[in-house]
Amino acid sequence: MKANPGGNLDPQQVYGRNDLIELLWDRLETQSILINAERRIGKTQILRKMLAEPRQGWKPIFRDLEKVHSAQEFAELVYDDVQQFLGTKERAKNFVQRFFEEHETDHVNLKSRTWKKLLTSAIEDLMKADRPERLAFFWDEVPYMVERIRHNDGPNVAAEILDTVRSLRVEQEKFRVIFTGSIGLHHVLGKLTAAGIPTSAKNDMYHVTVTPLAPHDAEILATALLNGEKITCEDIEAAASTIAAEVDYFPFYIHHVVAGLRVEQLSRQRNKRDRLRRPTTGRSSGSLATGSLPNAADLVLSQRQRREPGDFHSGCSVTHAGFD
Ligand SMILES: Nc1ncnc2c1ncn2[C@@H]1O[C@H](COP(=O)(O)OP(=O)(O)O)[C@@H](O)[C@H]1O
């Protein structure tokens, strides 16, 4: 497996999350879910794995809401997703479509109706639909969207969005959604409360926190990456366990360290080739001995020496390990 720090992974490359994913599917049977955890811990990869391998009977639809900046845009996304799920046959019967046929001339006009009507009608239509599969909305980075809307449209609209979605969850017994957030939703709600608009937008949801990987899973990931990147060292397993422990089993940093090692190894190989071609000057280049394979400690040390301050997310507790 190639290192891919920050990119999207194939489902089989998502390590150590199977139990959590089972729990999420179990909870979804009865409740919507709020996943709150720091950025780059692996929330999106969990949702993407669930999307690619849904539990039987479910049809998840994923939306990254980080860049959504208005209530209207949000409602349109949900409307589009529901329409797509329902397909043309049911679409003809549903409320929004009827409204379109009776009152509107084109889709643009239909979509510019109030966001709340659009959102509520879409979910009501969805709940009425006779489908063997159940739709689950996976809404990634909800707090960023709410924060953006608070900034652009004001705190009232931001609170109204959360309250509308909450009402739908309460009124529509089968409506299910997973929210994720890298900034705590409670921070955003705190700002709304400070503006005089308290909302109980998350009280009915099941709360989940994502932690780093279990040590064993982190080591397997590190080994797969070291092998995939063809990193040569004396003892791959020892190197993998050192890397995993040094970054507190945080999968993003495991990818990051191995990607750095690959760059370093290539530069060592180039230096070695250059030295063989040129007459020797007696000066050494690179931080690792080039004559023998590096051991695990050398690998991690060489990465530490090269890391720029600020490379790591400030919330990551890797400082004790000597990373800035
Ligand atoms: N379970 C995992 N197995 C392997 N790598 C992972 C895993 N979870 C996250 N990663 C790595 O961490 C990066 C960030 O994960 P991501 O899901 O985007 O974080 P978040 O959504 O919490 O900000 C991914 O691009 C990948 O490199």
Ligand SMILES: [Mg+2]
């Ligand atoms: Mg994410």
